[in-house]
Amino acid sequence: xxxxxxxxxxxxxxxxxxxxxxxxxxxxxxxxxxxxxxxxxxxxxxxxxxxxxxxxxxxxxxxxxxxxxxxxxxxxxxxxxxxxxxxxxxxxxxxxxxxxxxxxxxxxxxxxxxxxxxxxxxxxxxxxxxxxxxxxxxxxxxxxxxxxxxxxxxxxxxxxxxxxxx
Numbered sequence: 198x199x200x201x202x203x204x205x206x207x208x209x210x211x212x213x214x215x216x217x218x219x220x221x222x223x224x225x226x227x228x229x230x231x232x233x234x235x236x237x238x239x240x241x242x243x244x245x246x247x248x249x250x251x252x253x254x255x256x257x258x259x260x261x262x263x264x265x266x267x268x269x270x271x272x273x274x275x276x277x278x279x280x281x282x283x284x285x286x287x288x289x290x291x292x293x294x295x296x297x298x299x300x301x302x303x304x305x306x307x308x309x310x311x312x313x314x315x316x317x318x319x320x321x322x323x324x325x326x327x328x329x330x331x332x333x334x335x336x337x338x339x340x341x342x343x344x345x346x347x348x349x350x351x352x353x354x355x356x357x358x359x360x361x362x363x
């Protein structure tokens with residue numbers, strides 16, 4: 198099992214499942230604070246629409262369906278052209294990643310000023326149905342050698358199932 202600093206994916210899964218804390222601290226690495234920004238995500242381009250819909254409709258936690266995989270494929274294939282049209286009307290994709298990234302950068306700048314003892318702060322975006330996926334974000338945090346991770350508990354169910362699968 199891979200580790201994120203001194204805590205493992207198993208501990209992350211436990212914390213996300215039980216909503217037991219907002220901030221995790223370990224003694225590994227240099228002082229860095231990661232802020233995990235979780236969301237369902239959205240297709241960045243029209244080419245991302247089908248994979249996004251497929252992940253969405255394949256999620257038994259969100260929409261339990263009989264014959265989930267086959268129905269998810271059918272629904273995603275059927276809905277993709279209409280959703281692509283709608284995204285074309287607003288510029289060709291969802292702006293959620295752009296806005297989340299901007300929000301994260303601004304938040305970290307403020308946190309660096311307000312809390313220099315926990316700086317530098319770095320935001321990480323983890324989406325459930327679009328890139329960057331939560332599990333990929335966790336791997337990036339591991340590579341970055343964080344020693345503190347903070348996340349919002351009100352979005353914990355967005356991240357818990359992908360974390361449990363890692």
